[in-house]
Amino acid sequence: MQLDTRAQTLLKALVERYIADGQPVGSRALSKISGLELSPATIRNIMADLEEMGFVASPHTSAGRVPTPRGYRMFVDTLLTVEPIDETALESKMQARLQPNSQQKIIANAAQVLSSLSHFAGVVLTPRRESIFQQIEFLRLSEKRILLVIVSPNGDVQNRLLLTDVDYSPAKLVQAANYINQHYGGLSLDDVRLRLQGELRKLRDDMTWLMQAAVEAGSDAMTDNSDEVVISGERNLLSVTDLSSNMDSLRKLFDMFEQKTSLMQLLDISGKATGVQIFIGGESQLVPMEEMSVVTAPYEVNGKIVGTLGVIGPTRMAYERVIPIVNITAKLLSNALSHS
Template sequence: MLDKRAQILLKTLVEHYINDGQPVGSRTLSQCSGLDLSPATIRNVMSDLEALGFITSPHTSAGRIPTQRGYRFFVDTLLTVQPMHSQEIQRLKHELRSPDPQELISSAAGMLSELTQFAGLVMIPKRKRIAFKHLEFLPLSEKRILVIIVTTDGNVQNRIILTEKPYSASELVQATNFFNQHYTGFTFEQAQQKLHEELKQMQSDMTRLMAAALDASGKALDEDKDNVVISGERNLLQVDDLSTNVTSLRKLFEIFERRTSLMQLLDNSQRAEGIQIFIGGESGYLPLDECSMVTAPYEADGQVVGTLGVIGPTRMAYERVIPIVDITAKLLSNALSNT
C-alpha cells in the first residue's frame, strides 16, 4: 500500500510522536528521516498519508499525528522491537519464584505494571484446570456439615452445607473416604460428570451429600478468585493522553471495576498464538480510542491456561512493551510448570 519512502516517513513520524507527544512537522521529518527530500516532497507524502487515513492534523498545529490506522500499520509492518535489558530479565526471574501459583500471578501483574508504568493484568486460570486433592466432611449439628475442600493448586476452602436428613459421624467418614477414593485428581467438571454417571450405582443419601458437596465446592472456587488480577491502574492517571479525558478515563476504571469486558478480551486472546495488540477501539471492549492493550497467553505444563497483558495509552513505546509482555508470559509459564 505504501512505497518505501512513505513507510520511512510514517515510521519516523510515529516514533517521534510516541517519544514526545507533539505533532510532527515537515522540518522534523526532513532532519530525522534520513531521506534526501525537499520540504515540498515531504509535504506531498504527508498529504497522501493523511488522505489514506494513516495520519491526521490537529486543529491547533501544522504538524501531524498518527491515527489508529497509522499505529496499526506501524505495529504490524514498521516496528523494530527492542530486547529487554538483561537486568530487567533477571529481576523478573527473581520476582517469579514462588511455590504458590496465586503469588506468581500477582507478582507477574505487579512486574508488568512496574516495568511499563501502565496497568498490568493477568487472567487467572479457569476453574476447570483445578482438581480436587482432598475433601472432608465434618459434623457441626444434625443437618449442618462442614466441607473442607483442598485443591491441587494449594487452595483450601471451608463451606457449610445444609442437608435434608441427619448424617452420623461414621456416615460422614464413609462419605469422605468414598469421595477421596473416587474423585481425587478430578476437576470440578469431571467430578460432576462422574457423579452423574454413577447415580444409579450409589446410595441415594450419599448421592445427595456428594451433590451438595460439589455444589458448595463450585461456589467456593468461584468466590475465592477474582477472574483477573490488575496492578497499577493508577499509573494511567499520570499519562497525559488519558488523564485529560476525564469522562473516558472514568469509563476505563469502570471496566477495571467490573472486569467482565477485560475477561472477554483476555479470553479471546488466550485462543490466539503469541502477542496480540489491540489499538484504540479495535477490540470492541476498551472505551478509549487513546487506549491500547498488549497481551500474550501463558502456559502451565504445556497447556495454555490464561492470558496476561498491559493496558496503556495508544501512544506507548510498543517496541519496549511487547518484549516485556512476551518475556513475562514465558517466565510465568516456566514458573507455573515448576510449582
C-alpha cells in the same frame, strides 16, 4: 494496504516522534528525522496521501499530523523495530519475584512486575478452573423446562435451567444422565465436548440435544466466577495525560477497572492466539478508549495455555520496550506455575 518505502519511512518516523513527545509532527521535522533526502513539498504530498488513506490525521490546532489507530496498527504490524534487550539481566531481575510458591502469589507478583517495568498497569487473567464433573442429573420441571444438576468431584453442586423444544419424559432424562455419567463421569467438560463430536453420530437424535446442552451449560456453570483479573499499577495511568486529560476519559478508565468485563473478554480472546497481541484503541471495540492500547501474551502450565497477561497503557506507548517485557513475563510465569 501497501505503502511504498518512502511512505513507510515517513510514517515510522512520525509515529516514533509522536510517541516520544506527544506533539503533532510537521513536514519540516520529518525532513530532519526521517533520513530521506526529500524536499518539504514532496514530504507534504506523501503526508497528504497518508492522511487520505487514514494513517495520519491533522489536529485543528496544528499544521502537524498525528497517527490514527490505523497508523498505529500499520506501525506495530510492519514498521516496528523491537529494541534488543538484555534478556538474561531482565529475567534474573524478574525471577526473584516469580519464585514458585502459591499460585495466587505468583500471579499477583507477575502483575506487579509488568507494572513496575512498563510504568503502566499490569494485568493477569488467572488460570481457568478445569470444569471436571462427577455426575449430572436432569430433572423435568415442566413440559419444556429441565433443571440440569452438576456435581463436582469435591461435592460442589451447580444448577442450570435448560429450555427445550422437545418434551422429554422423566425416563428419557434418566437414560441420558446415566449414559453421560457412565461414559464421561470424572472427565472435564472440555474433554467431554471433544469426545462427543465423534460419538454423537452414534446416538439417537433425541439424546443428542440433551448431551450438547448439558456440556455447554455445565461448562458455563462450573467456570462462573472462576476467572479473575488481577491488576497492578492502575494509579500509573492517572499520570498519563492522554488517558486522564478530562472527566470523560477518567470515567471510562475507572469503569474498565471496576467492571472488568471488556478487559476479561479481551484477555480471553488473546489467550486463543499465540505470541504477543496488540489491541489498539479506536480499532478494537474491546478497548474502551481510543487513547489506550493493551499488549498481551498467553501463559501456560505444563504446555497448556491457561491464561493471559499484559500491559495496559496509552496508545502512545513505547511498544518496542513493552512487547519484550510482556513476552518474557509470560515465559517466566509459565515456568513458575509449571513448577509450583
